[in-house]
Amino acid sequence: MGKKSPEAAGRRRRMMYRALALMLAAVLLLPLVPYAVAYVGGITNPNPGADLWRQVRQRETPPEVRTQVRGVDTGVLINARGESWRQFRMEQLIPWSGWFLGGMLVAIALFYLLRGRIRIDKGRSGILVQRFTVNQRLAHWFMAVVFTILGLTGLVLLYGRFVLIPLLGPEGFSVTAAACKEIHNLFGPIFPLAVLLILFYFVRGNGFRGVDFKWLAKGGGLLGGHASAGHFNMGQKLWFWGTLLFGLSLVVSGLILDFPVFGQGRPVMEWAHFSHGIAAVLFIGGAFAHSYIGTLGMEGALEAMTHGTVDANWAKEHHDLWYAQMEAEGKVGAVPGQEAPASSGSPETAGG
Amino acid sequence: MARMKFLCDAERCIECNGCVTACKNEHEVPWGVNRRRVVTINDGEPGERSMSVACMHCSDAPCAAVCPVDCFYTTEDGVVLHDKDICIGCGYCFYACPFGAPQFPTAGAYGSRGAMDKCTFCGGGPEPDGSAEEFKKYGRNRLSEGRLPLCAEMCSTKALLAGDGDKVSDIFRERVTYRGIGTLAWGWGVAYGKGGVRQSSGLGGKASSTKE
Amino acid sequence: MFLDFVEGPLWYAAAAVFLVGVAWRLAAIARAGLKEDLSVPRTAGAPGAVATVFRRFLPHREFMRPAAFQMVAGYAFHIGLFVLVLFAAPHVEFIEQRILGFGWTPAPHWVFLLAANFAFAGLLLLWLRRMLDPVLRRISTLDDHIGTGLTFVVMFTGCMALFESHDFLRALHMLFVDLLLIYFPFSRLMHAFTFILSRGFTGATMARKGVSA
Numbered sequence: 001m002g003k004k005s006p007e008a009a010g011r012r013r014r015m016m017y018r019a020l021a022l023m024l025a026a027v028l029l030l031p032l033v034p035y036a037v038a039y040v041g042g043i044t045n046p047n048p049g050a051d052l053w054r055q056v057r058q059r060e061t062p063p064e065v066r067t068q069v070r071g072v073d074t075g076v077l078i079n080a081r082g083e084s085w086r087q088f089r090m091e092q093l094i095p096w097s098g099w100f101l102g103g104m105l106v107a108i109a110l111f112y113l114l115r116g117r118i119r120i121d122k123g124r125s126g127i128l129v130q131r132f133t134v135n136q137r138l139a140h141w142f143m144a145v146v147f148t149i150l151g152l153t154g155l156v157l158l159y160g161r162f163v164l165i166p167l168l169g170p171e172g173f174s175v176t177a178a179a180c181k182e183i184h185n186l187f188g189p190i191f192p193l194a195v196l197l198i199l200f201y202f203v204r205g206n207g208f209r210g211v212d213f214k215w216l217a218k219g220g221g222l223l224g225g226h227a228s229a230g231h232f233n234m235g236q237k238l239w240f241w242g243t244l245l246f247g248l249s250l251v252v253s254g255l256i257l258d259f260p261v262f263g264q265g266r267p268v269m270e271w272a273h274f275s276h277g278i279a280a281v282l283f284i285g286g287a288f289a290h291s292y293i294g295t296l297g298m299e300g301a302l303e304a305m306t307h308g309t310v311d312a313n314w315a316k317e318h319h320d321l322w323y324a325q326m327e328a329e330g331k332v333g334a335v336p337g338q339e340a341p342a343s344s345g346s347p348e349t350a351g352g
Numbered sequence: 353m354a355r356m357k358f359l360c361d362a363e364r365c366i367e368c369n370g371c372v373t374a375c376k377n378e379h380e381v382p383w384g385v386n387r388r389r390v391v392t393i394n395d396g397e398p399g400e401r402s403m404s405v406a407c408m409h410c411s412d413a414p415c416a417a418v419c420p421v422d423c424f425y426t427t428e429d430g431v432v433l434h435d436k437d438i439c440i441g442c443g444y445c446f447y448a449c450p451f452g453a454p455q456f457p458t459a460g461a462y463g464s465r466g467a468m469d470k471c472t473f474c475g476g477g478p479e480p481d482g483s484a485e486e487f488k489k490y491g492r493n494r495l496s497e498g499r500l501p502l503c504a505e506m507c508s509t510k511a512l513l514a515g516d517g518d519k520v521s522d523i524f525r526e527r528v529t530y531r532g533i534g535t536l537a538w539g540w541g542v543a544y545g546k547g548g549v550r551q552s553s554g555l556g557g558k559a560s561s562t563k564e
Numbered sequence: 565m566f567l568d569f570v571e572g573p574l575w576y577a578a579a580a581v582f583l584v585g586v587a588w589r590l591a592a593i594a595r596a597g598l599k600e601d602l603s604v605p606r607t608a609g610a611p612g613a614v615a616t617v618f619r620r621f622l623p624h625r626e627f628m629r630p631a632a633f634q635m636v637a638g639y640a641f642h643i644g645l646f647v648l649v650l651f652a653a654p655h656v657e658f659i660e661q662r663i664l665g666f667g668w669t670p671a672p673h674w675v676f677l678l679a680a681n682f683a684f685a686g687l688l689l690l691w692l693r694r695m696l697d698p699v700l701r702r703i704s705t706l707d708d709h710i711g712t713g714l715t716f717v718v719m720f721t722g723c724m725a726l727f728e729s730h731d732f733l734r735a736l737h738m739l740f741v742d743l744l745l746i747y748f749p750f751s752r753l754m755h756a757f758t759f760i761l762s763r764g765f766t767g768a769t770m771a772r773k774g775v776s777a
Contacts, residue, residue, distance in 0.1 A: 056393070056403070056538050064397070068369055069389035071455075077391050077405060078450045078542055086414045086448045137696045138689065145688055157442070161422050170422060174438040175732050177421045179724035181440050186723045189681045190688075266447050273447070306696075440727060467729060 073265045085270040089277070094158060097281040104285045108292045115223065118298040120314050127312040127333050129326055131304040139197035140305055143243075146194045149187050151284050153180035158277075188254045195247035198240070205231040206240045211321065221318075231322040239290055242283070249279040354516035355430040356473055356495075358504070359524055360404045362538055363531065364511030367392050367402035371503035371512055375406070375471070378502045379491025385455040387471040388503055404503070404512050407432065407453035407471035408543035415445035415454060429495065430517075431473040436489045439467040450542050473514070474501040517544070567735035570742055575662075578742035585749025586757060593761055605772035612771020613764035620763050633693070641686025647671060647679035648719070654728065680723060687716055711753045714744045 056077045065075035073079070132140070156164065157180055165173045212234040214227070220235050221227040232240070253272040256264060295302050300314035312332055315323040326332050367390050375381065375388045388406035393399075409432045416424035416432065423438035424445075434445075445468060446454040457466045476493030479486035486493060494502065504514035513520045623631040649655060653670035660667030671679070691712045694700045718740045725733035748754065770776075 064394055065391055066395045067389050067391045069372070069386045071384075071386070073452055074386075074389055075391060076452055077393075077403060078539065079452060080450070082414055082448045082450050086418050089444075090417055134693070134697050138693055141692045141696065142689055145692070157420050161420050165422060170435075170438050174421050174423070174440060175730045178440040178727040178730055179733055181442055182723055182726035183720070186677065186680055186726065187684065189677070190685045193685055260443065266452075269443075270447055308696075437729065 072260070072263060076266075079266055081267055081270055085273065088274060093277045093281070094162070097277070098159065100281060101285055101288070104288045108288060108297075111222075112292075112297065117296065120300050120311060121317055122313045124300070124311045125313045128309040129312055129315050129323065129332050130308060131310045131315075132308045133201075134308065136201045137305055137308055139194075139201040143194040143198050146187060146190050147283075147287065150184060150191060151280070151287065153184040153187075154280055155284070156180040157184065185258050188258045191247070191254065192251045195244065195251060198243055198247070202240055206237050208234075208237060212237060226317070226320075228321055229319050230325075231319060233319065235293075239286060242286055246279045246283040246286075249275050250283065253279070355518075356409060356475075356515065357430070357517035357520055357540075357544065358406065358408055358473075358501075359513040359520045359540065360538060361511045361513070361524065361527070362401040362403050364509045365390070365402040365404055366509055366511070368508060370506050370508055371404050374502045374506040378474070378494075379472075380487075381469065381491065382457045385457050385469050387453075387455065387469065403538055404507075405451050405453075405539075406503070407449075407473070408451055408539055409471075409473055410450075410543040411545055414448035414450065418444045418448040420444060425478075427475060429473075429475070431475045431495070433472055433475060433477055433490075434468065434470070435478050436467040436469075437478075441467050443468075445470075451539065471501075474499070567731045567738070570735050570738040571662075574742045575738065578745040582745040582748055586754070589749050589754055590757060590761075593758065598765075601769075601772060603772070606774030607771050609768035609772045613768035616767025616770070617760055617763045619767075634690070637686045637689045637693075639686075640682040641690060644679040644681070644683025644686060645715075645719075647675065648683055648722070651679075652676055652722075680719075683719060687712065687719070691716065707751050710747065711751045714740065714747055715753075718744050 065077075067074050157177060160173055160177055160180075164176060167173075168176060209230065211228055211230065215221075215229050215234045218225055218227040220233060227233070253274075253276040256268060256272040257276060260269065293301065294305065298318075300311050301318075304310045312323070315326070323332070369390050372386060372388050372390060376386070379387065381387055388404060390402055390404050392402040394401070409426075409430060411430070413424060413426070413432045415434075416422075416426070419434075419439075420442060421438050421440055423435045424432060425434070426432050441456060443454075443456060446452065446456070453470045454468045455470060456468055472490050472493075474492060474494035476482075476486045476496065477490035479489065481493050481496035492502075494500065499505070501514040504512045507513075513523060622628075623635060628635075651668075651671035653676070656667045656670040670676075691709075694704050694708065694712070718737070721733070721737040721740050725737045728734070744753075
């Protein structure tokens with residue numbers, strides 16, 4: 001290498017300055033690359049506070065959670081569903097069901113005032129037709145008793161805070177509510193048996209037929225006129241299938257609610273409450289109508305469930321197809337259940 | 353009057369469970385009941401955080417709203433308490449509570465679900481202050497003795513703060529200023545509403561600005 | 565106060581009426597005596613009596629089908645009731661503290677629940693059948709309905725008091741227990757004791773006649 005010229009030295013110095021400047025620029029700019037990438041490519045800059053909050057609220061996939069405390073849902077920091085359940089129960093279920101059930105009662109009262117008791121037009125013939133067997137009536141009344149106990153205690157728990165506390169005071173209502181809660185929980189598991197008995201003894205004759213839709217089109221003769229029906233009319237069939245549907249819903253959700261010992265968490269319990277409340281309210285509303293038309297609303301209907309027999313004229317007017325069938329089979333006037341106790345006729349059963 | 357609040361600083365909690373133990377011991381809580389618990393997120397991974405959870409004594413308490421026997425009441429200190437003589441142990445408060453605070457002992461000779469038990473902010477119950485009956489049902493009433501909840505008093509890192517909401521948030525605000533990064537006083541928005549502290553102090557659940 | 569009364573004076577009075585009444589009824593049956601059997605017995609009466617007491621826990625083979633309902637519902641009710649009365653935790657506690665001075669291990673909660681469900685379902689079905697079946701309706705007297713009703717009310721108030729936090733509910737339960745104890749000796753509820761005598765009598769008579777019964 002020869003002697004360095006000042007020209008070369010100047011060039012080298014310039015190169016050094018440039019390199020230094022480049023390095024400085026790199027030092028200054030390189031850290032900005034992720035920002036630039038983030039700006040262009042949308043990589044979110046992790047923020048501890050935001051991430052933590054998101055995980056706490058469990059808005060996304062639940063985080064890995066650990067706690068020393070054993071129990072149901074102990075790993076959940078904030079149960080966001082609780083608020084929606086509160087909304088459902090306090091803002092929707094209680095007021096809406098109150099309007100619904102109250103509306104049912106008012107509608108029934110209006111119907112009674114307008115239509116009055118539905119009489120047997122031709123009066124009683126004194127001839128009896130066997131309508132329900134002992135076992136059918138047993139299933140019916142077993143369901144009725146269990147349903148009434150569960151329904152009343154359930155309604156006390158649902159509306160008691162608003163209806164009964166003003167009457168009984170907080171202590172008095174606490175006694176009532178504690179008793180109702182225990183009765184409700186204890187009778188709950190008997191309800192499936194009642195539903196099964198109803199299914200077993202009433203499923204025959206409850207299939208839908210063409211005549212049922214004609215019955216429905218005529219409004220079931222509720223507002224006057226005659227609507228043909230077999231052993232069961234469309235209303236009764238809908239009530240039967242409704243009983244099974246609501247019953248199944250109540251049984252499944254009720255058992256989940258009644259035994260919170262299998263580790264089911266709050267989401268499951270809230271869903272169970274949801275379906276339990278809705279099914280129960282609809283069922284109770286239907287039961288209002290059912291028990292009205294079965295007792296006060298229609299002459300000669302209740303005895304079908306108490307004594308198992310109906311008057312022939314009642315049968316002709318309300319279940320003409322069934323009556324025709326019974327007549328064809330020669331079963332009118334033959335009441336097998338009543339033969340057993342005494343050889344003589346049973347006059348007291350005729351009155352219902 | 354003071355408005356009593358809890359605040360758990362997730363940046364400080366080290367999951368020592370000291371608060372849980374202090375609470376259990378102070379109130380002689382029955383088996384199976386934990387008024388306070390510590391929950392750890394992402395345990396052993398980057399971003400691990402622990403938080404101590406108990407009843408937060410909400411302003412608009414969901415438990416009180418759904419209770420079918422209306423057994424809850426809020427003291428003038430803003431502490432949410434309940435009357436165990438009225439409670440029927442139905443469990444609805446547990447379903448509504450955002451924090452999972454209500455607990456149910458398997459009490460009674462039948463092993464059935466007994467009356468609900470939860471954090472009282474060391475404030476006892478409706479019985480006379482400091483009575484034996486009150487202690488049996490609700491544990492120690494420290495507030496009536498002029499003392500604050502033991503869980504926070506015993507917290508070794510002072511992650512858990514308890515006391516008047518203004519003072520607690522002052523302490524926390526100062527802490528966040530020194531720390532330089534904002535993190536959340538988790539649960540405040542849920543318990544005490546969207547406005548108030550969370551908005552004014554910028555401590556809430558929202559992320560702090562990324563431009564800092 | 566109400567609780568003190570029904571668990572105190574009324575309870576002692578009811579227990580006394582129950583004990584004295586049952587003893588008096590049994591003594592009356594024993595005093596009535598048996599007609600002397602003059603024929604030569606074909607087999608000994610005593611083994612037949614004992615055998616029949618047990619054999620009659622099931623209906624005769626021929627009656628198995630017609631009696632199936634009563635058997636199933638009856639056993640559901642009675643077994644459930646025994647478990648409730650003897651193994652429910654508050655009952656064991658009461659027996660230990662107030663009656664015998666010693667207790668035993670109570671049934672766990674789920675056993676109690678199951679027993680209560682069986683007992684309630686059985687009792688309701690049997691009672692409803694008594695009211696609905698034309699034959700049973702005719703042979704039932706007021707006594708049957710009072711006895712069944714009282715038993716039902718005792719069970720019902722008992723399960724109302726399950727939460728065990730209100731003295732009033734416990735007192736209500738005790739009140740009906742007291743009433744049931746007072747009513748017991750003078751009603752068909754006595755079958756709890758007399759079934760042995762009636763079955764034994766039938767068994768002994770049949771055995772002496774050499775009839776398999």
